[in-house]
Amino acid sequence: MTLGKLAALPAREFSLEMTLTCGQVFHWVRAEAGWLGLIGDRAVYVEQKGETLSCTPGAEECVANYFALDHPLEEIYATFPSDPAMQQALHFCRGMRIIRQPAWECLATFITSSMKQVAHIMQMSHAIRRRFGERVEYAGDALFTYPTPARLAVVSEEALRACSIGYRAKNLLGSARMIAAGEVDLAHVATLDDEAARAELCRLPGVGEKVANCALLFGFERKRAFPIDVWIERVLREIYFARKRRPTTRRLREFSQTYFGENSGYAQQYLFHHARLTWPKARQRARKRQSSRPPC
DNA sequence: CTCCAGGTTCCGG
DNA sequence: CCGGAACATGGA
Numbered sequence: 001m002t003l004g005k006l007a008a009l010p011a012r013e014f015s016l017e018m019t020l021t022c023g024q025v026f027h028w029v030r031a032e033a034g035w036l037g038l039i040g041d042r043a044v045y046v047e048q049k050g051e052t053l054s055c056t057p058g059a060e061e062c063v064a065n066y067f068a069l070d071h072p073l074e075e076i077y078a079t080f081p082s083d084p085a086m087q088q089a090l091h092f093c094r095g096m097r098i099i100r101q102p103a104w105e106c107l108a109t110f111i112t113s114s115m116k117q118v119a120h121i122m123q124m125s126h127a128i129r130r131r132f133g134e135r136v137e138y139a140g141d142a143l144f145t146y147p148t149p150a151r152l153a154v155v156s157e158e159a160l161r162a163c164s165i166g167y168r169a170k171n172l173l174g175s176a177r178m179i180a181a182g183e184v185d186l187a188h189v190a191t192l193d194d195e196a197a198r199a200e201l202c203r204l205p206g207v208g209e210k211v212a213n214c215a216l217l218f219g220f221e222r223k224r225a226f227p228i229d230v231w232i233e234r235v236l237r238e239i240y241f242a243r244k245r246r247p248t249t250r251r252l253r254e255f256s257q258t259y260f261g262e263n264s265g266y267a268q269q270y271l272f273h274h275a276r277l278t279w280p281k282a283r284q285r286a287r288k289r290q291s292s293r294p295p296c
Numbered sequence: 297c298t299c300c301a302g303g304t305t306c307c308g309g
Numbered sequence: 310c311c312g313g314a315a316c317a318t319g320g321a
Contacts (some may be wrong), residue, residue, distance in 0.1 A: 023302060114303035120319065121302080166317030171304080208304045229302035248311075272302075 001031055003045060009060050011053035013073040015095030016046060021095055022273040023118045024218050025127040026109050027146075030140045036138065039066045040102050041145045043138035068097045076223075079261040085239045086260075086267060089274035096273065098217060098266055103186045104179070105146035106219030111175055111206045112168045115216075118276075127163035152176035169207025178204055185232045194222050209253075217265040226256040234279075235271050 012198025020028045020035055028037035034054070039062055046055045046063060055063045064070070065091055072097070080086050080232035112128075113121045125146075130234040133144035133149055152160075153176045160169035178184050189197045197220060209228075228236070233252065240255065241247045247255070260267040 110302080114299095115301055115316085116303095117301045119301095123319090161317090164318065167304095167315090184311080206304065210303060214302070227302070229321070230300090231302065231313080250310075276302090 001036070001141050002141055003032060006045070006047070006054040006055065007057040007060050008052050008054050009064055011048065011067075011069055011070070012051050012186075013095055014048070014051075014053065014067070014069060014097060015093075016048040016053065016067070018093055018096035018273070019067060019099060022269060023276070024269065025099060025101055025106075026077065026118070026122045027129065029253065031141070035141070036141060038136065038143050038145055039063070043143050045138070064203075065087070065100060067099050071097055071266045072261070073097070076263045076266050077251045079263050080270075081259060081261065082269050083240075085235070086271070089267075089270040092274045092278065093270045096270065098223065098269060100221060102146075102188065102220045103215065103219040104149060106203070107186070107204075107207070107211075107215040108146065108172060109173070110170050110211045110214040110218075111204075112165050114168060114210070115208070124163060124165050124168075128160075128165070131159070131163055148178040149176040152178035168206065171204075174205035175207065190220055194224060197241060198225075213265075217269075223265045226253075226260065226268045227265075228252060228256065229272070231272050232256075232268060232273050235275050 003053075016035065018240050028035045030036075031045065032047065034045060036043070038044065039059070042059065042062060044056050046053060048054070053063070053067070053069070077090060080090060090235050109121065109125050112124045116124070126144075127147055129144035132155060133148035136143045137147060152173065155173070157169050157173055160173055163169075165172065174273070179186060184200060189200050190243075192200060194216065197211070197216060198212045201207050201215055202209065207215075213225040213227040216222040217227065228249075236252050236255065237247065242295060256264060256268070
């Protein structure tokens, strides 16, 4: 890869590393001293040095918007609850931003995310892009856009399964077809309030409450959307409901919507990333033994 | 080899 | 409303 001169833009309270590795987006790859990826169909290189974010010349505005450099992080942090677990997560993840992803590629990658580790979600994303996306050249490297609903709508389920996505192929294909046919309109979803938008997304196959909330948070700028996955469920149960009778899924959802405030989605991502990177395997095994032991 | 992963859907209490 | 099971695949 041969990079020319880069453009610089100010980036206070920002961690590119955290932002790209926290499990919200899955196609950026390390290159040189930074990262190479696509913002929509535009190939971009970015690297951070201190409070400066350098990027491909001409892409400054696009990059600043994508990485949400305008989000007032200090104001957002001020709305987080002040309990120790939340403050530890904040300290650990400071500078991490919820980015503005194109709605469809965000939704689609989370449709393929069920029962998969972050590393494998990346693999699936790249396989789908490489096989069905548009090729974009950048400094001698080849990048691939995420295929549109219309493009995926006309491929076979077998061809999709060749990307090693298993049973998720049927869901991704079904959702692409419904959107391509206009049965669900993502541009319209963007105009709805959170609850209506979530309900509309859940009409798509493979989209339940968790995936819908990921799409709302990462692809529709809904900072209140609070996805509850296995990690967040552990955090809620072991920290916020420790020593209590096992809360129902319903109870966890109610708690998450009242306790974490107006930027609960942001809080959720900090708790998720912190737990995933710092909770040792030993704790997971201990938890496992505990939960499988009969109550006394 | 066994276990588990940023779940959803369907089915029987 | 709630708990269980099936669903594919690969990394630990």
